[in-house]
Amino acid sequence: MSTMSAVKPSAGPEPYVSHASLFETAKRYLTKTKSQELLLRSIILIFVYLLAFCIRLFSVLRYESVIHEFDPYFNYRSTINLVQDGFYEFWNWFDAESWHPLGRVVGGTVYPGLMFTAAILYKVSKFLTACIKLRDICVFTAPFFAGNTALIAYLFGKELKDMETGLVAAVLMAVVPGYISRSVAGSFDNEAVAIFALVTTFYLWVRAVNQGTIASAVLAAFAYLYMAASWGAYVFISNLIPLYVIIMFVSGRYSRRIYVAYTTFWAVGSLLAMQVRFIGFNHVTSNELLSFNGVFVGLQVWEALVFLRTKLGTKQFGQLLYLTAVAAGAVGAAGTAILVLSGKLNPWTGRFWTLLDPTYAKKFIPIVASVSEHQPTTWASYIFDLHVLVFAAPAGLYFCFKRPTDGTIFLTVFALTAIYFSGIMVRLMLVAAPAFVLLSAIAISSILQSASKELRAPAAAETKTSPVATRRGRGSTSNEENITTKKSTNLIILGLTFLAMWSYSSHSIWVTSEAYSSPSIVLISGWGPHRVVLDDFREAYYWLRHNTAPDAKVMSWWDYGYQITAMGNRTVIVDNNTWNNTHIATVGRAMASNETEAYKIMRQLDVDYALVIFGGLSGYSSDDINKFLWMVRIGGGVFPVIKESDYLANGDYTVSSRGTQTMLNSLMYKLSYYDFGNIMTEHGKGTGYDRVRNYEIGKKDIQLDHLYEAFTSEHWIVRIYRVKDLENRF
Amino acid sequence: MPRLSSLEELRPSPRLICVLVLVSYFFVTAGIAYDIINEPPAVGGQTDPVTGAVKPMTFMPYRLNGQFILEGLSGGFFYTLGGVGIILLDLSRDKNQSVLFRNVYLALGLAITILSYLVCMVFIRIKMPGYMR
Numbered sequence: 011m012s013t014m015s016a017v018k019p020s021a022g023p024e025p026y027v028s029h030a031s032l033f034e035t036a037k038r039y040l041t042k043t044k045s046q047e048l049l050l051r052s053i054i055l056i057f058v059y060l061l062a063f064c065i066r067l068f069s070v071l072r073y074e075s076v077i078h079e080f081d082p083y084f085n086y087r088s089t090i091n092l093v094q095d096g097f098y099e100f101w102n103w104f105d106a107e108s109w110h111p112l113g114r115v116v117g118g119t120v121y122p123g124l125m126f127t128a129a130i131l132y133k134v135s136k137f138l139t140a141c142i143k144l145r146d147i148c149v150f151t152a153p154f155f156a157g158n159t160a161l162i163a164y165l166f167g168k169e170l171k172d173m174e175t176g177l178v179a180a181v182l183m184a185v186v187p188g189y190i191s192r193s194v195a196g197s198f199d200n201e202a203v204a205i206f207a208l209v210t211t212f213y214l215w216v217r218a219v220n221q222g223t224i225a226s227a228v229l230a231a232f233a234y235l236y237m238a239a240s241w242g243a244y245v246f247i248s249n250l251i252p253l254y255v256i257i258m259f260v261s262g263r264y265s266r267r268i269y270v271a272y273t274t275f276w277a278v279g280s281l282l283a284m285q286v287r288f289i290g291f292n293h294v295t296s297n298e299l300l301s302f303n304g305v306f307v308g309l310q311v312w313e314a315l316v317f318l319r320t321k322l323g324t325k326q327f328g329q330l331l332y333l334t335a336v337a338a339g340a341v342g343a344a345g346t347a348i349l350v351l352s353g354k355l356n357p358w359t360g361r362f363w364t365l366l367d368p369t370y371a372k373k374f375i376p377i378v379a380s381v382s383e384h385q386p387t388t389w390a391s392y393i394f395d396l397h398v399l400v401f402a403a404p405a406g407l408y409f410c411f412k413r414p415t416d417g418t419i420f421l422t423v424f425a426l427t428a429i430y431f432s433g434i435m436v437r438l439m440l441v442a443a444p445a446f447v448l449l450s451a452i453a454i455s456s457i458l459q460s461a462s463k464e465l466r467a468p469a470a471a472e473t474k475t476s477p478v479a480t481r482r483g484r485g486s487t488s489n490e491e492n493i494t495t496k497k498s499t500n501l502i503i504l505g506l507t508f509l510a511m512w513s514y515s516s517h518s519i520w521v522t523s524e525a526y527s528s529p530s531i532v533l534i535s536g537w538g539p540h541r542v543v544l545d546d547f548r549e550a551y552y553w554l555r556h557n558t559a560p561d562a563k564v565m566s567w568w569d570y571g572y573q574i575t576a577m578g579n580r581t582v583i584v585d586n587n588t589w590n591n592t593h594i595a596t597v598g599r600a601m602a603s604n605e606t607e608a609y610k611i612m613r614q615l616d617v618d619y620a621l622v623i624f625g626g627l628s629g630y631s632s633d634d635i636n637k638f639l640w641m642v643r644i645g646g647g648v649f650p651v652i653k654e655s656d657y658l659a660n661g662d663y664t665v666s667s668r669g670t671q672t673m674l675n676s677l678m679y680k681l682s683y684y685d686f687g688n689i690m691t692e693h694g695k696g697t698g699y700d701r702v703r704n705y706e707i708g709k710k711d712i713q714l715d716h717l718y719e720a721f722t723s724e725h726w727i728v729r730i731y732r733v734k735d736l737e738n739r740f
Numbered sequence: 741m742p743r744l745s746s747l748e749e750l751r752p753s754p755r756l757i758c759v760l761v762l763v764s765y766f767f768v769t770a771g772i773a774y775d776i777i778n779e780p781p782a783v784g785g786q787t788d789p790v791t792g793a794v795k796p797m798t799f800m801p802y803r804l805n806g807q808f809i810l811e812g813l814s815g816g817f818f819y820t821l822g823g824v825g826i827i828l829l830d831l832s833r834d835k836n837q838s839v840l841f842r843n844v845y846l847a848l849g850l851a852i853t854i855l856s857y858l859v860c861m862v863f864i865r866i867k868m869p870g871y872m873r
Binding site: 262385388401403405426499506516 | 805
């Protein structure tokens with residue numbers, strides 16, 4: 011107890027006394043509104059972080075901490091390589107275990123940001139003697155960065171409008187299902203860190219534009235480096251920021267701050283992004299970054315013109331302007347023509363062409379069209395992935411138009427492009443999610459602010475206006491009342507917002523739990539005592555690992571390449587990187603040909619084992635027979651010998667007795683249904699009843715001449731066949 | 741620069757741009773890209789097992805990655821309508837309007853917002869019967 015408690019709290023600022031007790035200090039701070047606000051804000055942000063982390067842990071809690079899907083296995087293998095062999099080995103890594111016999115230059119064809127992040131986290135945790143296993147670090151990288159993204163969303167909202175918007179943005183970002191879908195625990199993929207880098211780059215860019223200093227722009231360039239190192243969608247940033255500059259110019263809001271920010275960002279950002287081996291000089295020669303470089307040149311020209319105008323007179327300046335415009339136009343056109351004709355300017359890659367012309371991939375690049383994530387979006391994906399944000403986003407756009415600032419114009423441009431792209435490809439819903447979150451944060455925060463301001467105001471207004479009202483009579487009291495809406499209306503609005511947020515969070519939790527938490531390497535169905543776990547994939551890959559020669563080569567469809575290399579530790583022919591279309595087409599041709607032709611191709615490729623995924627016994631519907639038409643299309647795209655019409659009976663794709671002979675004799679059919687004709691799968695149906703296609707198969711007694719069955723997993727999901735050696739001549 | 745000041749008159753008003761943005765939002769969220777690429781029918785048909793007659797089926801069931809054209813358009817329409825409702829709520833706070841307009845905006849805004857949300861919930865429950873269970 012100290013004697014200073016005699017000081018009255020209402021008499022100005024309290025004198026600082028160093029020997030006050032803890033209780034006294036706490037009370038003194040907690041009674042100030044500013045401290046209360048700080049405490050509330052900190053508690054909210056801590057809870058937001060914890061929420062963002064914990065909501066992504068469903069699959070870990072339900073099953074185990076395992077890496078999901080296909081691409082993360084390659085990232086995991088690369089991280090192991092980085093941690094074990096060191097930085098230089100990883101940077102110069104040539105992987106001979108995939109794309110046999112071509113190999114893959116991993117160091118130059120991978121975005122290393124994710125691997126470096128995981129390796130740094132691993133080293134840091136080892137240094138702090140926490141010693142977390144590398145696999146667990148990889149599994150939990152995504153939720154960790156999701157929490158960071160929520161905090162950056164807070165900073166971004168604060169920069170765009172005010173602190174309340176930031177808090178709403180953080181809360182919405184923590185649980186938005188569109189982001190959760192690619193960042194659950196176990197989804198060790200580029201997007202896990204790339205979305206964090208994207209939002210950080212945008213936040214730092216808006217901050218740089220608002221401040222107009224070189225230091226802030228350099229910081230934004232470093233965030234751009236992180237984005238360029240992490241994901242191929244860095245071209246989105248490098249096209250969006252020039253587009254923003256152009257729009258600001260056209261709408262008359264160009265200022266010196268934008269010039270400083272963009273020039274510094276271009277210079278430092280380009281140099282940094284070129285350090286990534288995969289990008290290299292593409293950053294200045296590629297068509298995809300033409301606007302990035304072009305706007306830089308344009309800005310310098312503009313500022314030079316403005317500078318010259320202040321130095322010369324009007325007439326001279328007019329002449330100079332005319333000459334320069336003509337010369338620049340001629341040089342620009344000629345230069346572009348020469349570069350395009352000589353092939354120096356690299357063309358747009360197919361993935362990005364699809365964004366401008368959605369029908370491009372369907373017509374020209376079957377591999378890009380076959381990826382399920384590249385399909386266009388339906389209306390239901392919006393409400394499923396965004397729930398109430400889908401209603402609040404147009405309102406947010408209205409608020410941005412109502413009071414445009416530099417930051418909100420940037421947000422509008424970002425949101426419009428992101429929403430358009432999300433309509434074209436389902437995968438890009440992930441990029442649109444932060445845009446929706448920020449727009450909705452602006453809308454919701456504005457609604458809450460205006461409602462609560464009016465709820466707080468009448469208490470003060472009544473005491474002030476009552477003497478006025480009594481002087482002026484009844485007419486003015488009704489005037490005063492009408493300027494603020496009734497208290498009940500504001501309470502209704504607050505209540506509705508609360509209900510909307512409640513339903514948003516319960517929807518997000520349900521969606522995460524049901525739809526986005528499946529570790530697709532393990533198939534789980536049922537609840538409690540009826541839970542069935544199909545662990546066939548890992549069973550088969552570990553069989554491969556333990557029971558085949560170390561230099562055995564495995565041929566499978568490209569979907570499973572990463573998993574086979576990572577878990578089975580064997581060389582594969584094609585994998586998910588899909589960089590060589592002809593190689594994939596060769597494998598597709600082998601799968602689609604009859605056994606003798608396929609055997610020739612397999613001997614050429616030096617294949618020892620063939621692996622197929624078969625769902626007919628278990629009901630697993632993403633099996634190779636369902637993907638077979640894509641194999642035919644891709645194979646037929648390179649080898650005209652394979653014609654899609656040969657495999658369709660009257661335009662129908664079927665493996666029943668109506669199926670064509672080419673289909674029933676193909677290697678894929680034989681490998682999938684070998685020995686299946688003797689199995690009774692369902693009561694009341696004949697043998698060989700396929701539980702995915704829901705009919706009996708066409709040919710039931712299958713003989714294999716050049717392969718023999720080596721392994722079939724417990725539920726027949728993975729089937730591995732050994733390719734026989736050539737026959738003895740004597 | 742003297743020539744640029746005439747651009748001010750050419751520049752469209754923010755209100756017009758906002759309306760255009762909302763119209764494009766409607767089209768994008770209605771799944772227009774899916775309609776162009778996959779060309780689904782306007783409505784599907786469901787054969788009644790007893791009579792053999794074909795009943796029109798408006799929502800493609802059990803799949804989030806497939807839609808019919810009308811289904812997409814109605815979904816996108818209600819998303820935009822919900823946004824318009826919130827905009828109306830904010831317009832009702834404009835102090836320069838008369839009382840009648842403000843009250844109308846308020847009532848209309850509340851009604852439209854609540855209606856859009858409820859209708860979208862009904863739609864998603866028709867499309868995915870296992871929703872929230």
